[in-house]
Amino acid sequence: MNKRNTICLLMVLFFVAVVTCQANADPILLDIGATGQDIQNGWTGLTNENSISVASDFAAIGNMVSIDIGVNQYRNRGDISSDPLGDVIEDFGFIGSDSTSIIFSNLAAGDYQLTGYHNDLYFSGQFKFSASSITGVTISDLSNAQNIISGTTTPVTSLVTFSSNGTTDVELFFSKAAANSVGIVFNGLELDRTVSPVPEPSTLSLLGTCMIGLIVFGRRKRIC
Secondary structure, eight states: OOOOHHHHHHHHHHHHHHHHHHHOOOEEEEEEEEETOOOOTTTTEESSSSEEEEEEETTTTTTTTEEEEEEOEEEEEEEESSSHHHHHHHHEEEOOOEEOOOEEBBBEEEEEEEEEEOOOSTTTTEEEEEEEEEEEEEEEEETTSSSOOOSSSOOOOEEEEEEEEESSSSEEEEEEESOOOOOOOSSEEEEESSSOOOOOOHHHHHHHHHHHHHHHHHHHHOOO
């Protein structure tokens, strides 16, 4: 194999390694609650705050992703759950308005899955709401975040999938789904990438050229 084909092969292998690394990046895990809450092991605590910047491989530029969650009240229900994610679902932040949103800033292009946790271990069903829309994405699916009713004994979760374009803030909107709902609640958030990021067209073109070169070289070698 000559030098040019060797370089092309190394570039292809490097690209595959980078994409694999990005696809296996650790999720962003936020545990939301009031002062004194027990923070789930391996999660980042968001205590009496509604915004945070976290280091993540999901960042479009640099290594920080900013998250703003539209809550303004917080509760610490104490150590009352034996669930494996008990420290997440025991405590929460909420807002008593008809609607709110979660904003992700500096999120790299790619496909994501957002799991939300929505529980009040004292008052079952007092929060009733739905994901209503999302902006800053190319495609999304909100069907698994409809008609959320907060629970007590069984952890209540929601699931939203979307594709970020890598340049625009992603904003997910929630609205009350019943007149007797006291608001919208979040115990925690888990953001994970579902597939590898989509390569830039120029990168794909370069890789294609290299692969064609390798194929042609292999055929010529067999003929000779």
